[in-house]
Amino acid sequence: MKSGISSDSNLIAEIERYSWGILLLLLALSLLFLSPRVTVGVLTGGLICILNFRWLKFFIQRVLFCGDANRAKTMARVNYIIRYLAVGVIIYGVFKAGLVNIPATFVGLSVVFLAISAVGIRRAFTETARRRI
Numbered sequence: 001m002k003s004g005i006s007s008d009s010n011l012i013a014e015i016e017r018y019s020w021g022i023l024l025l026l027l028a029l030s031l032l033f034l035s036p037r038v039t040v041g042v043l044t045g046g047l048i049c050i051l052n053f054r055w056l057k058f059f060i061q062r063v064l065f066c067g068d069a070n071r072a073k074t075m076a077r078v079n080y081i082i083r084y085l086a087v088g089v090i091i092y093g094v095f096k097a098g099l100v101n102i103p104a105t106f107v108g109l110s111v112v113f114l115a116i117s118a119v120g121i122r123r124a125f126t127e128t129a130r131r132r133i
Contacts, residue, residue, distance in 0.1 A: 011119070012057055018115035019050050026107065034104075041100035045108020052087055053112045059083070 023046035030039040059079045066072040
């Protein structure tokens with residue numbers, strides 16, 4: 001049986017791979033069937049979402065290995081505020097500039113959610129199949 005930390009890092013890496021794959025699939029579909037603003041919206045939302053997920057992963061690793069609990073709490077609060085302000089400012093700026101299709105951007109922002117769902121479903125079916133053997 002795998003240890004929790006090893007399994008968790010594999011899970012995070014798998015979610016990241018699925019996120020990039022879903023983003024590429026959505027981009028290909030939007031390039032084939034929709035306008036350039038939609039494609040840019042999907043790309044922008046997807047990049048924001050995936051980079052935010054990576055930033056969260058990096059931050060959580062730093063907090064978990066921080067020796068001082070009070071410092072970790074402070075880091076968590078500050079990073080939370082900075083991360084959401086940064087994402088909010090970027091999204092607002094892109095919307096205000098009129099460079100993207102807003103619904104397409106929201107679709108792009110959902111790639112990590114879709115990846116988490118896909119990985120969860122795949123792992124559930126794999127575990128179910130493994131238990132039948």
